[in-house]
Amino acid sequence: MDVVVDQISLRRYNLSAVLRHLCGAGPRSRARIATDLGLNKATVSSLVAELGERGLVLAGDVERGQVGRPGQVVEVDGRVCGLGLQLGVDHVAAYVLDLRGEMVSSHHRRLDIQDLGPAGTLAMLAELIGSIVGGAAQDGRHIAGVGVGVPGLVESAAGSLRIGANLGWRDTRVVDELVTLLGNPEYPIHLDNDANLAAIAERATGCAVGAGNLIYLTGDVGIGGGVIVDGRVLRGADGFAGEVGHMTLAGDGRLCGCGRKGCWETVAGMPALLREIADPGSPIADPAMELQERLAEIRRRAELGDARTLRGLDAIGTGIGLGASVLVNIFNPQVLVLGGFFSVLGDLLMPAIQGQLSGQVVSESLSQCRVERSAFPFTAAARGGAHVVLESVLADPTRVPPGLARAGGSR
Amino acid sequence: MDVVVDQISLRRYNLSAVLRHLCGAGPRSRARIATDLGLNKATVSSLVAELGERGLVLAGDVERGQVGRPGQVVEVDGRVCGLGLQLGVDHVAAYVLDLRGEMVSSHHRRLDIQDLGPAGTLAMLAELIGSIVGGAAQDGRHIAGVGVGVPGLVESAAGSLRIGANLGWRDTRVVDELVTLLGNPEYPIHLDNDANLAAIAERATGCAVGAGNLIYLTGDVGIGGGVIVDGRVLRGADGFAGEVGHMTLAGDGRLCGCGRKGCWETVAGMPALLREIADPGSPIADPAMELQERLAEIRRRAELGDARTLRGLDAIGTGIGLGASVLVNIFNPQVLVLGGFFSVLGDLLMPAIQGQLSGQVVSESLSQCRVERSAFPFTAAARGGAHVVLESVLADPTRVPPGLARAGGSR
DNA sequence: CTTAGTTTGTTCAATCAACGGACAAAGATT
DNA sequence: AATCTTTGTCCGTTGATTGAACAAACTAAG
CATH class of the missing domain: 3.30.420.40 (ATPase, nucleotide binding domain)
Structure with missing residues (x-):
């Protein structure tokens, strides 16, 4: 039922606050933690001692200030x-x-x-x-x-x-x-x-550090979506939220693997890209080809200025941007992170994506959503x-x- | 920075828990509150006393059980x-x-x-x-x-x-x-x-009581969206989240008031409905006509079986369902609430909406999203x-x- | 070198919230 | 009338945070 608080959970909460602060803001003295968090020095000493017993923090260097007694730095234990x-x-x-x-x-x-x-x-x-x-x-x-x-x-x-x-x-x-x-x-x-x-990884250490609201798109055969709202993963009633790849965006669209028609993935997934840039049966569309190799080949063609490849990338970028603009209108995130091949080919896709976003997003004039290539495309x-x-x-x-x-x- | 807890906020939190419990679960004795919330009887007595001093609760009837001393019911003060x-x-x-x-x-x-x-x-x-x-x-x-x-x-x-x-x-x-x-x-x-x-109102006392995840759609000239995620309003980075009316759903669509093309409202807003069921200049499309009257007239025609009206309602319902399916895929809500004229004409629109949803939602086989007509369409x-x-x-x-x-x- | 001033971190008594047990009150049951 | 049950209060205990005092450690100035 309702969650009630006792002194044990109070303690737990403050242990959490100190540890989180050290992780986020870096090593520092007990006195500094106390002023940062608004806690009493004595309380911080007690909390740090308990964190130390649990192997979560350890004593670091001695830090000299301009004047006064130097501080014993507390830092996060890596064990x-x-x-x-x-x-x-x-x-x-x-x-x-x-x-x-x-x-x-x-x-x-x-x-x-x-x-x-x-x-x-x-x-x-x-x-x-x-x-x-x-x-x-x-x-x-x-x-x-x-x-x-x-x-x-x-x-x-x-x-x-x-x-x-x-x-x-x-x-x-x-x-x-x-x-x-x-x-x-x-x-x-x-x-x-x-x-x-x-999405959690990009927010923690990737290209969206500190963003409370972000959207991660996996660029793969399909398009998966990971959405973080106010720092928490969007899950929905049953945990099935975030199925962005199967938004119906192209009414006249083609059949999707899910059995429906016009899903976003059908216009912006890898198969769509291959369809745009190569004839069926051409070597680059061979399913046996390594993904990395395929992406390298696409990049090679683009850099040689191959017209069909460039047109295809532009079309896919527009397709990505179309769905992305829907998501940005709905979520108003700080960052949109492109994963998978969206990230690897990001520099080539970005102009079309950005073009769509600036044209389709209502609040664009008031706030801009950053579009970033994933720091860890496939991992x-x-x-x-x-x-x-x-x-x-x-x-x-x-x-x-x-x-x-x-x-x-x-x- | 980080929020830290002291004993004052602990007290505050438990005052909140007791009051919220009384609001949600109804009047009851102190002893009952204690067992419900897992608090000590003495603690509850103290909390109730403070809530009473603040004019938030008052003593109610005496409640006799089967045996034992009757309880003094505590109830929420309406002042x-x-x-x-x-x-x-x-x-x-x-x-x-x-x-x-x-x-x-x-x-x-x-x-x-x-x-x-x-x-x-x-x-x-x-x-x-x-x-x-x-x-x-x-x-x-x-x-x-x-x-x-x-x-x-x-x-x-x-x-x-x-x-x-x-x-x-x-x-x-x-x-x-x-x-x-x-x-x-x-x-x-x-x-x-x-x-x-x-959306907050529907969750509090309307047709979505208890739903942690819901979407409210205002059916008006445009379509506004209010989204609640895990019990909290979706705001996004700058507070502009929820602009669902301007999702680009119809690539070949017509011009929207926002200056873009193919926005959802252009296929499911009131102007779209009027376009479908009446010729320009016909009395029902007269801007001077009262909304309630207009809706009554549409209902009259539908109930008389007017083919064009029925076709139009089906088309608009399909348009609503198209965008709704996108939202349901993204948010996986328990309830989708139709407001404004979507609610007033809800019975007539529902078949088409439900048809779209069952056809377009990925997780439909695993979990069903209820579609409800707003309990308070315009207020x-x-x-x-x-x-x-x-x-x-x-x-x-x-x-x-x-x-x-x-x-x-x-x- | 000495003294004053600054900052750190610990100690200790005080405060406050929740808790558990005891207990009186109030009723039902036998 | 005695017993049982439940309620709500009282009271001492536990435990967490706090403020003040203080020793430690260092800089800066005379």
């Missing part, structure tokens, strides 16, 4: 980490990030989802998670949780992928399966839509998964048990 | 009220609602915005506010604040209407003007977009303005100064 994974149709990426915001390790594996099927893929995922967590422990690090991103309609609270069209999965209880395979690990596992996680979701874990620690530092205190840290 | 106003192109509506959720009074005035201009209109508004507040005080009631809804791009935090196309206003500092005209009243004045307020915004005020009292009961305690209540 507590989040593990994020991103499952794509042909690969899996994993990142370990620590609370300081630094990347501890990254892992990439190719795999054939079709071949492995859900069970085989999840077994492989579980094994990967297990080995990363084990390796981190040997390094004296503590994985506080795992965040997994998958493309499709995800019921995040239930840890279930309801419809994963691209993976060919349906009603897969990903979290339950992984928990079983890993033998009920002590760390929690969180499942989310890949675009949501990507943002994995990083976002790690950030979800780290955010849960920031929101409730008492989730990390005390005792990690003076474990030695570095090896 | 604290919110005043909401809604400014339309040709009228202003005002509602006073009390914390119990009951309507204390309503006021309607016709006015010619064009004729009065911003200054004259605001003077009239101020006078209306003053007289209502004065009248309420004589009734022993306390107006805790004023919420004003206007159509257009509103910067709510600044209390400014940036672009009010229908009113013909631009960069009007509504709140500042009213505060000056009213001589710095002690109650705060809040300005918001009318669709936002309407929801005024009610919503009052609810904003009441919500601010619920969020922080200490805003109401103590001393209203035993002032006598009834007149």
